Amino acid sequence: MACAAALDYYLAAKQSRDEDTSPLEGRIAFLTLFWGDKPLSAIDGETCREYAESRIHQAAARRELEDLRAAVYMFCKEKRLNFRPYFDLPDKPVARERWLTRQEAAELLRAALRLRRSRPKTYECLPRFILIGLYTGTRHAAILDLNWNRGPAGGWPDLDAGVLYRRGERVRETTKRRPPMRLPRRLIAHLKRWRRIDSGKGPVIHAKGGEPIGLMRKSFDAARVEAKLGEEVTPHIMRHTRATWLMQRRVPIWDAAGSLGMTVKQMETTYGHHHPDFQQAAADAY
Template sequence: MSDVRRNTCEAYVKYRTAQPIRHGTTGRKASVQTARRELEVLSAAIGYWDDEHHLTRRPKVILPEKPESSRDALTRSEAASLLWASLGHRKNADGWLTLSGSSKTNRQHLRRFILIGLYTGSRAGVIKRLSWTESLQDPWVDLDAGIIYRRGRNERDSKTKRRPLVKLPQKLIAHLRRWKEQDAGKGVATVLHHGGQPVASVRTGFSTCVADAGLKDVTPHWLRHTSATWLMEAGVDLWTASGYLGMSGQTLEKHYGHHRPDHQSAARKAFA
C-alpha cells in the first residue's frame, strides 16, 4: 500500500489504456473508465483492509476524472433500422440488401436482445442471462404474470445497480410467447441462445447489425438510454419510469429529464 501514490495511479491509467481489450478483434484499447473502475476496486480493497486492521495511514487512490456520459439514444427510425438489420438485411446506397438465410438465423438472439432492451431498458447483463423458468441464480421470465424478474430468487441487489422486476408491455409478451414456442422441445433454458447454447457476449454481433443498419458508434447500452428517453418523451412520471427501468429518480431526471414534454414549462410560462 505504500506504493499507492498519485504518480503511480496516473502511471497505471497510462499503462492500462495502452492495453488491447480482451473481446473482439477491433484493435481497440482499454478505456480510461476501465482503468478507473479497476482503481476503484483497489480503493475498496484498501478500505476493506482498513476496516479490519485500522491503518495508521490509509493511502488515497487517485482516480482519473469521470467523464459525463453522452446518454445517446436511438430515434424510432434508427431503432427500426437496427431491427431490420437483425432480420438479415444491410443498408446500402440503393436501399436494403437481403443477406443470406443463415444471417437471419445467426442473428436471432440479437433480435431478441434488441427488443427486450428497447421495451424494458434492462441492462445487457440481465438480458443475456434471462431464463425461461424460475431461477435462484439468474433473471427469469414469468409469462403467466407478464413479468421479468431481473435477478434470481437468491440474488441480492447491488447498492448501485438496482434490478427490480418489470411488468411487461403486451407487445413484448407476444414476442416472448412466440419465442418460447420456437424454443419448445429444444432443451433451451435461456431466452438468448445461439444454436441452443447460452450467449456469452452480444458485442460483436451487435456491432455487425449496427454497421448493416447504417449506424455508427452504437453500443448495446444505447438500448437502455433509448428506453429511458422514450419514456420521458411520452411524459411518464419520474417515479413510475425509474421503477420500470431500475434506475434512481435522480439519475433519470438528471440525464433524461430534458426530454419530458413539460421540461422547464414553468420557466417558459413565466415569460409568456
C-alpha cells in the same frame, strides 16, 4: 504486503456471496499486471496516474482503480491494518446523451433480422436481444442471464403475471439495480412466441444449440454496422433509448424510474429534459 493479496481477498469475498464476478475478474487481470507485485505502500497519487496513463481508455482506468481502492480498503479493514492510501482517479466520463430515434431503432432491428437470415447459427437470438433491450431498458448482462424458468442465478419473465424478474432468487441486489418491471404488451407477445420455439426451457438468449451466450457485443456491433450507425451505438444505448422514449411519451417520472431500476433523481437529472413539459411553466411565465 503485495497488492495482489488484497485483490485476491476482495475477489474471494465477492465470490463467497454468489455474485457474478466475471466482469470483476477481467478488471482484476489488468490491475494485477501493473499492481500485482507492488506493495500496498506503493499506492499513491503518482502511481495511480501512471496506471491511468498505461490504459487506453480513462473510463476503464477509473473503474479499475475503484476496484483496487475497494479491495485495499476491505483488506486493510479485515486484517486490521492501519493503512488507507490516497487514490487519484481519472475524472468521471461525461454522461452519454446519445439515444436511438424510432427510425434508427427500426433500422437496427431490420439489420439484426437480415443477419439472422444470412447466418442463423451466429445471429439466432440477436433480434430478441435488441427487442428486450428496447422494450425494457435492461442492462446487457441481465438480458443474457434471463431464463424461461424461475431459478437462483438469472431472472425470468412471468408471462402469466406480465412481470419481468431481472435477477435470480440468490442474486444479491447491487448498485446496478435489477428490480422487477411490468412487461409491455407488445413484448409479451414476442416472449410467448419465443417460449414456444424454445419449448419453455433454457436461456432466453442462446446460441443455435441452446447454449448460453457470454456477450453480445460482436453480434450487436455487426447489426450496428449493417444499419450504418456510428460506433457510439453500443448495447447500453438501448437503456438510454428506453429512458428517453418514456420521457418523450410523458410517462410519470416515478413509473419510468421504477421500470428502469433508477432513482427518481437519476431519471430527472439525466433524462428529464426530454419530457415535453420540461420547464414549460418557467418558459411561458412571461
